[in-house]
Amino acid sequence: xxxxxxxxxxxxxxxxQVIAGENTLITDEPxxxxxxxxxxNPYEILATSLASCTAATLRMYIDRKGWDIPQINVEVDLxxxxxxxxxxxxxxxxxxxxxxxxxxxxxxxxxxxxCPIHKILTNNIEILTKIS
Numbered sequence: 001x002x003x004x005x006x007x008x009x010x011x012x013x014x015x016x017q018v019i020a021g022e023n024t025l026i027t028d029e030p031x032x033x034x035x036x037x038x039x040x041n042p043y044e045i046l047a048t049s050l051a052s053c054t055a056a057t058l059r060m061y062i063d064r065k066g067w068d069i070p071q072i073n074v075e076v077d078l079x080x081x082x083x084x085x086x087x088x089x090x091x092x093x094x095x096x097x098x099x100x101x102x103x104x105x106x107x108x109x110x111x112x113x114x115c116p117i118h119k120i121l122t123n124n125i126e127i128l129t130k131i132s
Contacts, residue, residue, distance in 0.1 A: 001116075012036070047076040050089055053117035058093070061111045067104070071096030089121070 005020040007027070014035035016027045027045060029035025040048065051074040062069045077090040093112060100108070112118070 015039070043078055043080065047078040047089070049117045050074075050091065050115070050121065051076040053115045054091065054093065054112050057115040058108060058111055061108070069095050069098045069100065071098065 003020060005018055007016050007018045009016040014029040015038055018025050018027055026039035027042060028037055028039040029041055031037050055072045055074045058072050073094045073096065075092045079088045081087065
C-alpha cells in the first residue's frame, strides 16, 4: 500500500499543514523548541502511527474472532538516541476491564506485532530524497 502526504510550512515557525488525500492535520514543535505547540510534533506523529495501527489491527482480529473486548488501549513511548543512531519504541497494550486468558493474550501479542506499521519499523528502511 502506498501513501502520499504533503507538508507545507510557511513563515509561522514550525506550524505545518499536512495533507493526505482529503484529510488534514497540523504539526508543530513545542514552545521549548521555538514552535507554538499547536499540533503533534514529528516524534509524536511517528509514535501515533504505531499506536493507532496496533489498535486497529487488534480490533480487526478481535472482531473477526467475535471476542467481547470492547476497549483497546495502546500507549507508545518513543525514545530517540541520536548519539548511537538508535531509537526505542515501548508499546503497552491493555484491554480495559476485560478479563482475558493467557492463551488469548499470547495470540493478541503476536497480532500486535503483525500490525503493518510495526512491520515497516522493524524492516530495513530506505529514504530517497530529491530536491526539485
